[in-house]
Amino acid sequence: MTNAADWLLYNARIWTGEAEQPWAQALAVRGERIVAVGADEEIKKLAGLKTSCVDAGGKLVLPGFIDNHTHFLIGGFQLLSLDLRTVTCKEEFIAAVRQRAAELPSDAVLGGGGWSNDQWTQTDLPHRSWVDSFTRERPVFLHRSDLHIAFANSAALRLAGIDKNSPDPVGGQILRDEDTGEPTGILKDNAVKLLQEKLPAPSPEEYDQALQAAMDCALRSGVTSVQDVTAWRDWLDWECLLRFQKKQALAVRIYARTQIHEWEKQLQLRQDGFADDAWLRLGGLKGFVDGSLGSGTAYMCEPYDDAPETCGLLTEQMLPEGIMKERLAAADRAGLAASLHAIGDKANQLLLDIFEEVEAENGPRDRRFRIEHAQHLRREDIGRMARLGVLASVQPGHVADDGCWAEKRIGAERCRTTYAFRSLLEAGVPLSFGTDWPVVPLDPFQGIYTAVTRRTLDGKHPEGWVPEEKLTLEDAVRAYTLGGAYAEFGEQEKGSLKAEKLADLIMVSQDVFQVPVDELPKTKVLLTMVGGQVRYKNKD
Template identity: 45%
Template sequence: MTTIHRRAARSPRPPLRHAGARARALRLVAVAALFAACAPAAPGLAVAAALSPAADLVVVGGTVWTGVDGAPDARAVAVRDGRIVAVGSEAEVRRLAGPETRVVDAAGSMVVPGFIDAHVHFVDGGFRLSQVQLRDARTPAEFAARIRDYARTVPAGTWITGGDWDHSLWGGELPRREWIDSVTPNHPVWVSRLDGHMALANSAALAAAGVDRAAPEVEGGEVVRRADGSPAGVFRDNAMAMVDRVVPAPPAELNDRALDAAMRYVARQGVTSVHHVGGWGDLKVFRRAHAAGRLKTRVYAAVPLHTWARLADTVAATGRGDEWLRIGGLKGYVDGSLGSHTAAFHQPFTDDPTSRGLLVVDPDTLQRWIGGADAAGLHVMVHAIGDRANTLLLDAYERVAARNGARDRRFRIEHAQHLAPSDLPRFAALGVIPSMQPYHAIDDGRWATAVIGPERSRGTYAFRALLDARARLAFGSDWFVAPPTPLEGIYAAVTRRTLDDRNPGGWVPEQKITVEEALRAYTATAAYASFEEGIKGTLEPGKLADLVIIDRDIRRVAPEAIREARVTATIIGGEIVFQADAPR
């Protein structure tokens, strides 16, 4: 059982124990930090402790994975003023405890640096927690019934959004507005496919948007039509703007609630920092929460790439932020998604020889934006899914870097999903970070081979090949698209066992990586991917006291058992923000 208490000054107090039966007890973690700065022997640590104020919190009784090369394991960690002050043996760390020190007994569990989710749509994820849930709807009838039932819970005229449907679950047929028109006559419906690159509108939403059979085609998108030319309800990529523009923006109060819900949810998963990709409106939400002292998750917030000049002015006027909220990143797009058949490939889709996908931004325009942003000293990260999209983006990065000159720019490719073999070594050569989402591999792996064939599948989510080519691999979730659950992501990267369990040996098994490699991608390298490796990503003295306790050492269990592991405590800045046994 997890034990947390303050060290008694004179008369001992019983430790504070939270009720609740758990299969595995929480284990205290402690990492000896004064080792490096002080004398190498234990007495050096003791002397330093005697001359310093007592720790605010110590974690003992666990196995600490520090993430530090050459010194990965310790037994305990001490925290003062929101930062780590020691990492080492339990005896050494306990010497730093005083009368008011909070002691966390990890009881044999594993302690790791706080997980950093390197790609989320954070506010949207918070909203998705309360919107209609379509991700696991397995038939058109169930799809329609869930929307009908949700519509009954909200006032007439309310837009029904979210959804995250997956048409592969019912055989691949795209939904049509007729499926839901009869059950939503008084509610505009605009529900997205789980990847966010397609959405379905009902007739009420089309009427509100003024979209009919005269709707023009859109470069970088598609209006799916009936035989008579009228919209069938599904819009792809850039065409989605036809309806997006009339969806009312939620009020500030609902945005704040969505952020609070998102922070609570990811804390339960051990996520202490996120790299958010979204709009300027989201940045307002984060700033409001920061000013009110409500931020419980550290945020690196990126805004749209085409607004780079505005961001440059903002950074010049206000700086890049602090340890809770940072700016300076820009997110762009090359193509769409595999599931929507809008990812850009060199060769046609295997299941649709008439299409090679699409580009959502003209390559010359994209390169101009990247070049301007990079020249302004901003951080560029661009979405690329198909192998052609990745080639085009690497080409653009190479040209911009050559023109603007050498600097520590850390260009990122978000997803880097399907790679041509010749592009694999270019990531390390150009210093480009593949920012990838391992859960997608075990999700898309259920059907991707049918879409692109076995040969191209070998370069899909090529974790092993990228690491072997010395690329710096950063992991995230793409929440709301996939769950923000790093332990599931680690399971996915290590096993590549698809969600339908039809690939017990792993889909494209040669791309598996080790547990420690996956842990590093969620911690140290993810911190590097936001220029924050100096303050987070490993458990070392001086770094932020962001750490997670897991109910077992996931390095010591069968790979298939990683998905059974659970986060039992999440600590951010030395404060316990989630504890599994705590009453709610």
């Protein structure tokens, strides 16, 4: 057969994501694209002598997941360093750092992260004295799980030149001992950069190892595309992506977003000849309005309940007043997309003001402004997002963590519109899902489970934290597939299983549409295909 398929899947239960044909039994792939989706009988007609035919055995097949917010290389480096995600107390934190220090060469920086004191039996923030006795000359630099706080030992603080006389940077804070004024080792938001900039950069080989580890993790998780927050770091991050693109070694599609205060660099790359392809695209800009609720730097309309002296912080990118609007308007005139991090209700309000002003100034177009996280919203701003066509780029995995402690910070009433997924969807706000990896594990089924149950890690909300904001399972899957494609202007190419779209799909161990909700997190990816090639196959 001249037009035979290269690969054919049959005897499957396929959720296509397409309203006209939501379910199918089989699909055929030629090259990197789907050529047909339908019933077994008709699709099998496309088989030729060289067609690879796969009997799915009735398993569920879904479009490949699209993660709307990753720190992909950071996640890869964390896979190769100290992971503190399972630490539950001070003693375990110290023991983990001690063991890692014993494993490393004497001159190596001890890096890693994932710790969250809010999940510990005692919630005190780490202090440099915890580890100084066995890391005297070795810098220790460990991000908190939200990436807005970092822990540094005394050696790392010396490396950064941080002492009792160091002023807090704009948009950041150096925590200090109340009696001595000496730094405790905790750095918040922009204060983290004071140390980060002094650490030795990884080698190109280390970068390549981190990217490969990140891609392997994504494929095991059924993630075929990521919308990344990509740092320049003297161009090392970008050059790593280019190396893989040029040798056709990318196995996951990357939509790379870079910092808004350096927006001109993207234009320069275009002028220098960079061209998007199906594997690596420049995805516009990422900016920050405020910090995080966990670090007490989310910018709120009213003071924190547990810290009434503060309403949070605006980031350095917002200062001086008006600079964010100026940069965003210029980038928008240049045709660049923009997505901005906003956590606090005041931060979201200010960002919507800026979006509205830029649109009025530059005129209508399909710009798809995005709010990353859109975490704490005033009820009236949900309606504004819909009216302005602003996308909610949200990460449901945060609900499981934040729901354990958010009410201590801002009270129950303000939490009624925290992670308001159902309200956003019903208001007509485009919704996409992701993880914020490595803040949350790169596992879509954990996020889907949380979106439909809103259960928290402490087990105290079996019926869901703010249960009126639960989603249906189909809404959650759609936000992770078609919603993600729309967020990156890619809905004509991917996000659903349809003839002529890219052959990005997964087969999973159980039918998530039919199993009890408690079983959702147990779902395993059996096969991941990206661009018509099987990139991962579960061997268990």
